[in-house]
Amino acid sequence: MNTLYDVAVVGAGASGLLCALECARGGKRVLVLEKDPLPARKILVSGNGRCNLTNRHVSPAAYHADPNLIESALAHFSFENCRHYFENLGVLLTEQEQGRIFPATGKATAVADSLKAALKETGAELLCGYEVTHIQRTKTDFVVSTQQGPTVHARNVVLACGSCAYPQVTGTNAGYELARQLGHTVLPPRPVLSGLCLKETALARLSGVKCQVRTTAHTTPAAHAEGELIFTNYGVNGPAALNISQAVSRALASGPVKVEINFLPQLENPGDFLQARLTRLGTRKPKDFFAGLIHESLANLLIDFTGLRKQIPTQEQNMQRAFQTLTAWPVTVTALRPWKEAMVAAGGVKTREINYNTFESLLCPGLYITGELLDVDGKSGGFNLHFAWASGFAAAQAIKEK
Ligand SMILES: Cc1cc2nc3c(=O)[nH]c(=O)nc-3n(C[C@H](O)[C@H](O)[C@H](O)COP(=O)(O)OP(=O)(O)OC[C@H]3O[C@@H](n4cnc5c(N)ncnc54)[C@H](O)[C@@H]3O)c2cc1C
Numbered sequence: 001m002n003t004l005y006d007v008a009v010v011g012a013g014a015s016g017l018l019c020a021l022e023c024a025r026g027g028k029r030v031l032v033l034e035k036d037p038l039p040a041r042k043i044l045v046s047g048n049g050r051c052n053l054t055n056r057h058v059s060p061a062a063y064h065a066d067p068n069l070i071e072s073a074l075a076h077f078s079f080e081n082c083r084h085y086f087e088n089l090g091v092l093l094t095e096q097e098q099g100r101i102f103p104a105t106g107k108a109t110a111v112a113d114s115l116k117a118a119l120k121e122t123g124a125e126l127l128c129g130y131e132v133t134h135i136q137r138t139k140t141d142f143v144v145s146t147q148q149g150p151t152v153h154a155r156n157v158v159l160a161c162g163s164c165a166y167p168q169v170t171g172t173n174a175g176y177e178l179a180r181q182l183g184h185t186v187l188p189p190r191p192v193l194s195g196l197c198l199k200e201t202a203l204a205r206l207s208g209v210k211c212q213v214r215t216t217a218h219t220t221p222a223a224h225a226e227g228e229l230i231f232t233n234y235g236v237n238g239p240a241a242l243n244i245s246q247a248v249s250r251a252l253a254s255g256p257v258k259v260e261i262n263f264l265p266q267l268e269n270p271g272d273f274l275q276a277r278l279t280r281l282g283t284r285k286p287k288d289f290f291a292g293l294i295h296e297s298l299a300n301l302l303i304d305f306t307g308l309r310k311q312i313p314t315q316e317q318n319m320q321r322a323f324q325t326l327t328a329w330p331v332t333v334t335a336l337r338p339w340k341e342a343m344v345a346a347g348g349v350k351t352r353e354i355n356y357n358t359f360e361s362l363l364c365p366g367l368y369i370t371g372e373l374l375d376v377d378g379k380s381g382g383f384n385l386h387f388a389w390a391s392g393f394a395a396a397q398a399i400k401e402k
Helices: 014-025 041-049 067-076 079-088 109-122 174-181 201-206 239-254 270-281 286-290 296-305 316-327 383-400
Strands: 004-010 030-034 093-096 100-103 125-128 132-137 142-146 151-159 186-192 196-198 210-217 223-231 235-237 257-262 329-336 344-349 367-369
Touching: 004 014, 004 142, 014 030, 014 109, 014 151, 014 383, 030 151, 041 109, 067 383, 079 093, 079 100, 079 383, 109 125, 132 174, 151 174, 151 383, 174 186, 174 344, 186 239, 186 329, 196 239, 201 223, 201 296, 210 239, 223 239, 235 239, 235 329, 239 257, 239 329, 239 344, 270 286, 270 316, 286 296, 286 316, 296 316, 316 329, 367 383
Parallel strands: 004 030, 004 151, 030 125, 151 367
Antiparallel strands: 093 100, 132 142, 142 151, 186 344, 196 235, 196 329, 210 223, 210 257, 223 235, 257 329
């Protein structure tokens, strides 16, 4: 370990591996230090083991972050760049609904193994089982100390430690601590892309039911999401819950958050639709009136919730009330599910303290900070991995030019 490396990358996750690969391809002497016995573990669990690695619709609107930072990252590594990059690594890709991109094998190993193989081909060194505990900036270089003993010298350091989300798979506070040691501000991390706990315990009756919905969180500004909602014993999960979780998480600091669920998002004019249905099926009992329109368990709950008696034929006034509920069902979020269920952390290293073009620290020259360690979080759908790749790529470009 007496070598002076051009680059020491801390963390062999998405951002660190891609950054290391690019630096090594650019002729730099690279060492990657990973605390876990294995690299790329979060890539392997991503997308339910299928790795939703990017999204055709990647844009600043998909992130909670300064849009200028995301613009800059995407200027270095756009959706097309990302697609070509992984295809050139040998990963055949497939596109699924809403622009989500997966490896065609349906396995995250396709992404992780291709990155690892390409890194190996460059001659870069990857040391697993070494946790970086301290980094010191000297006049000439960085001294990187590990818990296991060895100390490394490097001209540049890339902090790609990820966030504290999902601690059972590498999530840690270590990166925040290292960034603080080097003078950076860390905005308190909060779990996001996590299920929503609801006050209305009656909804647990729907546990296991999946519906296509539109959700609206009464936050400032209001947050909307459309897609699948999965009912659970604690509340709701699925993209329509996850994609309002960032806004809800912030608003929860001031108390419980009201959310409306529209169970009929496909209807442009629910009033007209109801009138037409009443004309055709108005003589049915309420339960039969809703058959074929919504899930049976939801229909039963709606009938109880709105006080419709099951045995009488439908009455227009009652049905209007029921329909209003179906298109704006009120629920109250009391909390987000804990870190071990959160896919991503909001908060992290303050982005104003890095150069948006190079991801180099404005406080500590030669230090680069990339990926989820930064105060950037994206919607579900491949956006978080895209930012990890893009920021790692941008940092590598800057290091290569040195
Ligand atoms: C269950 C789950 C599913 C997900 N699915 C998707 C998905 O399908 N699409 C998507 O876009 N995003 C998904 N994400 C989010 C995505 O995985 C992360 O945003 C992304 O991996 C962040 O990349 P990163 O390189 O910043 O950090 P990571 O990939 O987390 O890598 C950080 C690495 O640094 C190491 N490390 C940390 N501290 C130290 C230290 N002190 N010394 C040495 N090593 C250290 C860690 O062990 C880890 O290996 C998912 C997340 C989870 C938890």
